[in-house]
Amino acid sequence: xxxxxxLFAPLLIAxxxxxxxxxxxxxxxxxLGQPEDRFNNIGTRIGEMLRYAxxxxxxxxxxxxxxxxxxxxxxxxxxxxNTEFILNGLxxxxxxxxxxxxxxxxxxxxxxxxxxxxxxxxxxxAALRRIFAPPYPEARTLDAFFILGLIATLMxxxxxxxxSELAAYMLxxxxxxxxxxxxxxKMMPVSALLAGLLPPLQLEIIHTAAWWxxxxxxxxxxxxxxxxxxxxxxxxxxxxxxxxxxxPNTQPREEFTIGNTFGVGQVDRYSxxxxxxxxxxxxxxxxxxxxxxxxxxxxxxxxxxxxxxKVNLLANGAxxxxxxxxxxxxxxxxxxxxxSEESIWACTTCGACMExxxxxxxxxxxxxxxxxxxxxxxxxxxxxxxxxFENMEGRSNPWGIAPSERTKWxxxxxxxxxxxxxxxxxxxxxxAGSFDSRNKHVSVAMxxxxxxxxxxxxxxxxxxxxxxxxxxxxxNEYVFDKMARxxxxxxxxxxxxxxxxxxxxCFTTLKNDYRQYGLELEVIHHSELLRNLLQEGRLLLGKTxxxxxxxxxxxxxxxxxxxxxxxxxxxxxxxxTGQAPSEMExxxxxxxxxxxxxxxxxxxxxxxxxINLTRINEALEQSPDTICVAxxxxxxxxxxxLKDAKADYVKVRDVAEVMAEALLH
Amino acid sequence: MLIVVCIKQxxxxxxxxxxxxxxxxxxxxxxxxxxxxxxxxxxxxxxxKDRLGCKxxxxxxxxxxxxxxxKKALALGIDHAILLSDRVFGGADTLATSTxxxxxxxKLHAEVDEVGLVLCGKQTIDGDTAQVGPGIxxxxxxxxxxLVDKIISxxxxxxxxxxxxxxxxxxxxxxxxxxxxxxVVRELNRPRYPKVQMRLAAAExxxxxxxxKILQLDEQKIGLKGSPTWVSxxxxxxxxKGEILGDGYADPAGxxxxxxxxxxxxxMLPL
Numbered sequence: 001x002x003x004x005x006x007l008f009a010p011l012l013i014a015x016x017x018x019x020x021x022x023x024x025x026x027x028x029x030x031x032l033g034q035p036e037d038r039f040n041n042i043g044t045r046i047g048e049m050l051r052y053a054x055x056x057x058x059x060x061x062x063x064x065x066x067x068x069x070x071x072x073x074x075x076x077x078x079x080x081x082n083t084e085f086i087l088n089g090l091x092x093x094x095x096x097x098x099x100x101x102x103x104x105x106x107x108x109x110x111x112x113x114x115x116x117x118x119x120x121x122x123x124x125x126a127a128l129r130r131i132f133a134p135p136y137p138e139a140r141t142l143d144a145f146f147i148l149g150l151i152a153t154l155m156x157x158x159x160x161x162x163x164s165e166l167a168a169y170m171l172x173x174x175x176x177x178x179x180x181x182x183x184x185x186k187m188m189p190v191s192a193l194l195a196g197l198l199p200p201l202q203l204e205i206i207h208t209a210a211w212w213x214x215x216x217x218x219x220x221x222x223x224x225x226x227x228x229x230x231x232x233x234x235x236x237x238x239x240x241x242x243x244x245x246x247x248p249n250t251q252p253r254e255e256f257t258i259g260n261t262f263g264v265g266q267v268d269r270y271s272x273x274x275x276x277x278x279x280x281x282x283x284x285x286x287x288x289x290x291x292x293x294x295x296x297x298x299x300x301x302x303x304x305x306x307x308x309x310k311v312n313l314l315a316n317g318a319x320x321x322x323x324x325x326x327x328x329x330x331x332x333x334x335x336x337x338x339x340s341e342e343s344i345w346a347c348t349t350c351g352a353c354m355e356x357x358x359x360x361x362x363x364x365x366x367x368x369x370x371x372x373x374x375x376x377x378x379x380x381x382x383x384x385x386x387x388x389f390e391n392m393e394g395r396s397n398p399w400g401i402a403p404s405e406r407t408k409w410x411x412x413x414x415x416x417x418x419x420x421x422x423x424x425x426x427x428x429x430x431x432a433g434s435f436d437s438r439n440k441h442v443s444v445a446m447x448x449x450x451x452x453x454x455x456x457x458x459x460x461x462x463x464x465x466x467x468x469x470x471x472x473x474x475x476n477e478y479v480f481d482k483m484a485r486x487x488x489x490x491x492x493x494x495x496x497x498x499x500x501x502x503x504x505x506c507f508t509t510l511k512n513d514y515r516q517y518g519l520e521l522e523v524i525h526h527s528e529l530l531r532n533l534l535q536e537g538r539l540l541l542g543k544t545x546x547x548x549x550x551x552x553x554x555x556x557x558x559x560x561x562x563x564x565x566x567x568x569x570x571x572x573x574x575x576x577t578g579q580a581p582s583e584m585e586x587x588x589x590x591x592x593x594x595x596x597x598x599x600x601x602x603x604x605x606x607x608x609x610x611i612n613l614t615r616i617n618e619a620l621e622q623s624p625d626t627i628c629v630a631x632x633x634x635x636x637x638x639x640x641x642l643k644d645a646k647a648d649y650v651k652v653r654d655v656a657e658v659m660a661e662a663l664l665h
Numbered sequence: 666m667l668i669v670v671c672i673k674q675x676x677x678x679x680x681x682x683x684x685x686x687x688x689x690x691x692x693x694x695x696x697x698x699x700x701x702x703x704x705x706x707x708x709x710x711x712x713x714k715d716r717l718g719c720k721x722x723x724x725x726x727x728x729x730x731x732x733x734x735x736k737k738a739l740a741l742g743i744d745h746a747i748l749l750s751d752r753v754f755g756g757a758d759t760l761a762t763s764t765x766x767x768x769x770x771x772k773l774h775a776e777v778d779e780v781g782l783v784l785c786g787k788q789t790i791d792g793d794t795a796q797v798g799p800g801i802x803x804x805x806x807x808x809x810x811x812l813v814d815k816i817i818s819x820x821x822x823x824x825x826x827x828x829x830x831x832x833x834x835x836x837x838x839x840x841x842x843x844x845x846x847x848x849v850v851r852e853l854n855r856p857r858y859p860k861v862q863m864r865l866a867a868a869e870x871x872x873x874x875x876x877x878k879i880l881q882l883d884e885q886k887i888g889l890k891g892s893p894t895w896v897s898x899x900x901x902x903x904x905x906k907g908e909i910l911g912d913g914y915a916d917p918a919g920x921x922x923x924x925x926x927x928x929x930x931x932x933m934l935p936l
Contacts, residue, residue: 256861256865258865258866258869262862376861376862377860377862378860379858379859381858383855386855386858394677394696394698395677395696478861478864
């Protein structure tokens with residue numbers, strides 16, 4: 001009953017060589033990426049790794065994730081058994097778990113037996129799911145079934161192996177089978193059960209067959225791992241350790257000096273971590289199931305973007321290592337391995353993909369890097385963006401309206417200019433609040449509420465400039481950089497430290513993006529300020545308003561997912577109407593985008609269903625009288641969409657308007 | 666062959682206001698832009714360069730800060746940028762302006778390369794005369810093809826150009842020998858957007874400045890002295906004040922009813 005080290009050892013060495021070669025081939029490609037520091041705050045990183053990799057936090061966010069959780073932890077436990085197996089194959093009878101003290105061996109053997117059973121059950125469930133209800137149709141790959149089959153083989157072989165060893169021991173010791181197996185069942189329930197069923201005369205042959213079946217399956221697994229999507233077994237844990245600790249709601253700055261390249265048009269322009277991401281993706285498809293572009297039938301599929309980056313890297317790696325020209329373009333219509341321009345422009349930068357990814361892959365920054373390449377290095381973009389870019393650069397607002405009209409919204413109001421000595425807050429009105437006729441009402445409501453609460457505030461008036469959010473998300477970093485520098489310089493000169501914004505896009509840009517320019521502002525979204533004023537008793541509601549009827553709240557991506565503000569707008573609505581707003585099916589961190597983020601506000605929506613209509617239909621399921629928003633872009637998308645859906649009997653109101661209705665009317 | 670594009674820096678007219686006292690344009694704080702029609706002329710030159718490989722020179726007459734306009738052109742890919750700037754050029758009308766521009770084109774022709782085409786916007790958005798392009802053509806004795814919305818063919822060996830002119834309600838196909846001066850309309854093309862690399866290079870580039878020491882023009886024929894026309898007054902046309910009907914905020918339906926009555930009374934609302 002001895003394994004043959006003389007046969008096993010060379011096979012093992014060969015397998016390890018294949019494994020090492022596979023890993024090296026891929027990991028050496030990662031080193032083609034650009035430098036990026038992902039080793040700061042090691043303590044926090046370890047915590048993140050424990051939470052997301054070992055705790056499987058994101059995996060468990062979906063019911064099916066439990067299945068993966070079982071496979072993952074079974075694997076960790078079975079690593080002990082497999083290490084024993086390999087050592088035993090090399091040095092028979094020298095290293096055996098059974099030689100451990102009994103108090104240690106007993107629970108270990110029990111855990112291994114149970115873990116094997118759970119793993120077997122889990123891979124069976126996984127295979128059935130893939131056959132009958134795959135997460136997405138293309139998930140029925142040979143690759144997936146092969147690995148599931150391999151794991152199942154490993155488990156079955158391991159049971160048989162243990163059972164035959166138990167039975168052989170029983171025969172050799174001459175123990176009473178009934179009492180022996182009864183004791184054994186407490187130790188290794190599954191293997192002991194099987195031991196009772198094995199024919200005593202064929203034990204040796206069964207043992208040898210099971211041993212080799214296990215050996216072959218294990219070695220095949222080792223060889224196959226690095227060349228398949230199951231590479232994630234190796235990369236997911238480090239990927240969770242290396243993820244961006246701050247929310248990926250900004251993009252890195254670019255340095256505008258002659259000779260630099262801008263954005264990513266060739267795969268090795270990505271950072272090494274971006275490339276590691278591509279080898280971490282398991283193609284679970286959770287990103288595409290939450291992506292507003294994918295869901296509404298646009299060409300973008302975040303899973304495919306990450307996959308294409310990997311395929312491109314594998315195809316071009318050899319050439320790139322020799323500083324040669326890539327064989328497949330990163331951006332193009334060349335199928336697998338290339339990302340189409342259409343899909344790059346379809347992204348709303350809503351961040352749902354990143355929120356859903358169990359292994360913390362950062363999709364959005366990669367897409368924006370490709371946009372940067374298209375805009376900055378090739379000047380190629382959907383034609384409707386030409387006006388936007390020129391308006392932003394020339395007149396510092398998306399519509400190209402004369403900057404002198406920025407204060408028209410408040411021409412009937414008595415509003416102070418911001419002054420560091422006499423006003424505490426700057427109310428940064430934003431372009432939509434200043435120029436868009438519907439959103440001007442929100443600005444007026446805010447102004448009235450601020451006065452009512454006795455807040456000391458002022459505006460920059462005609463000197464206010466666009467924050468640059470849209471151009472940054474659209475990849476026009478050059479123009480954003482100019483706008484950000486000007487704004488930062490003005491804020492510093494004017495002594496601005498505390499800013500109120502009514503637009504989540506201004507909010508995130510001033511708060512997160514301008515930090516890269518050395519400006520730390522205390523930025524507060526108007527929903528948070530209103531909530532605080534209510535809590536502090538500075539806004540006293542004598543009555544609640546019935547004007548809004550039943551309300552439903554829509555989370556703005558840049559307020560919610562990108563900045564974690566979920567409760568404040570809900571609290572304001574509840575205080576003003578006396579009732580918590582109802583929730584759409586997808587809410588808070590899994591809310592569905594209105595379709596306007598990432599500069600999509602200024603672009604045509606081609607093909608598929610309209611994103612705003614999809615969201616409106618979801619809102620209408622709650623039969624609201626009023627859809628409440630906290631973002632001017634969401635406001636526009638809902639107002640427009642409700643007309644298209646012939647449902648403009650439903651009102652759209654910003655939280656400030658809801659509050660003003662209760663307080664002022 | 667050299668293509669010369671004439672471009673002008675103009676105030677962003679959407680932001681221009683007229684000083685009610687002096688009746689002149691208030692230019693303080695008003696950003697300058699490239700005259701929008703000129704951007705189409707520039708784009709067409711760039712397309713011809715992409716196709717035929719010819720070189721492009723952009724010239725602009727204006728104060729030293731008009732250099733920014735030429736840098737924008739450099740960022741788009743022109744080969745030579747020349748600013749025609751001198752105090753004695755100032756205050757020029759269309760006649761004096763075209764004299765200076767024509768002299769510069771003649772100099773480019775003599776010193777850089779044979780000029781085959783001169784491209785201008787159909788007019789500027791500040792002066793709106795549409796006379797400078799034709800003025801250049803007259804002074805240089807080039808064929809003038811105005812209001813071009815399409816270059817149908819350009820045959821360099823036969824030295825011929827065929828264009829479509831956009832006239833009111835019709836198009837005219839015209840053929841002319843080179844050299845020719847074209848003024849272009851917006852329908853001609855969609856201007857491109859500059860690449861960052863080119864912008865950075867343009868920012869560093871030095872724009873050549875030609876003053877009258879270089880052009881050696883008779884001072885009686887240029888600038889204010891050489892301008893038979895001058896602007897005596899600029900004003901916004903008076904318009905009758907409108908009338909506010911009802912209260913659209915408090916009673917939108919009532920206000921609408923008043924409007925309908927009024928329009929029906931004037932027989933402007935056929936039912």
